[in-house]
Amino acid sequence: MNPPPRHQPGRPSARQDLRRRSTLAGEAAASAAEVESALDIAADPTAAAFFDVDNTVMQGASIFHLARGLHRRNFFTTRDILGAAYKQMYFRVVGVEDPEHVAEARNSALSFIAGHTVQELEELGEEIFDEMMAHRIWPGTRALAQLHLDQGQRVWLVTAAPIEIANIIARRLGLTGAMGTVSEHVDGVYTGQLVGEMLHGPAKSEAVKALAIREQLDLSRCSAYSDSFNDLPMLTMVGDPCAINPDSRLRAHAKEQGWRIRDYRTGRKAARFGLGVAAVAGAVSGAVAAGLAVKGRRQG
Incomplete structure (x- = not known):
């Protein structure tokens, strides 16, 4: 049996690298968390509510519904999405922590829309929300969000989905704004890289922390909602x-x-x-959430 790889002095460990990327992702998500209603003065400015999206606000994974819509529009192939899902599931199950391997898997998964424009994804996202997402909103969760709004508190979505899609969902539901996975783009064209990590797990708590500092929120007066144990850092x-x-x-x-x-x-x-969501959608939508945020091929 080969001995496990040793950590090289001066080189960040996998855990340290993940922490750094999660912090970067959270800060990027917080800085991008603006929609028009966010400019309004809240009646209760130090309290807010943070909602996860998948299976919390919306039945199923938002990124899966988005992927279906993009696939129908020939945005990418079935082979693309299955390949990314396989890599995501492999690294979740095997738990490889070698930074080079993790980076390789991440860069492979983030491979659907490089070369496409932000405007293109936003326009298609509006259509796909109407087709596949609007009727999947949980009325009970929507009512909880409205209670916070009625009390003069601001409400943000916090999701691993691309920020462009997160903003569409927040705007359609009349919420303050959203924090999601931020993809790098230059002159409105995706480069194929993320800013930090996907907004998942620890990155969500970093995003909430950064937004709380920016908006002068008292986290002890704030609420958070999620369906997943992975969101414990945000909930606690x-x-x-x-x-x-x-x-x-x-x-x-x-x-x-x-x-x-x-x-x-x-x-x-x-x-x-x-059973199903934890085992399948967690891996598939995790890969697609990242993948839709960044590498692909132009049509035509």
Whole structure:
């Protein structure tokens, strides 16, 4: 058996590199978190609510619905998306931490729309929201977000989906704004690189932290909503965490901590989401979330 690779002095470890990239992703997401309604003066300016999107605000993975819409428009091939999903699942299951391997997997996964324009993705995103996302919004979660708005608090989405799509969802729901995965682009054209990491797990908490500093929020007065145990870093940094349609690990943790729990699924749907989404959509949408944010080929 070959010995595990040793960490080289002076070279950041995989954990340190992930922390650095997560911080960069969070700061980039926070700086991009603006829509027109964000310019309004909130009646309660130090309190806000942060909502995860997939299975929290919307049934299923937003990036999966987006991918279906783009695929129908010949934006990329079935082979492209399956290849990225395989690489994402492999590294999640095997847990490889070699920075070079992780970087290679990330760069492979982020490979769908380099060369396409930001305007192109935004225009298609508007169409796809109407076709595949609008009817999948959970009414119960939408009502919770409206309660915060009615109390004069601002409401942001926090999602691994590309920021362009996150902004569309926030705008259509009348929310303050959104924080999502930020893709590098030059002169409005995607370069094929992310700014930091995907906005996932620790990166979400970094985004909330950066936004709280910018907007002078009191996190002890803020709320956060998610379905996933992976969002624990975000949930634990606010004074009012709530589990929405939770996976089994988050449900157990929320019960132990005395957090609010809301489940808008039927029993049958809950079982299907708990198993299927964690095993499949987590890997597939994770790969696509990154991939849609950055490498591809021009049509024609």
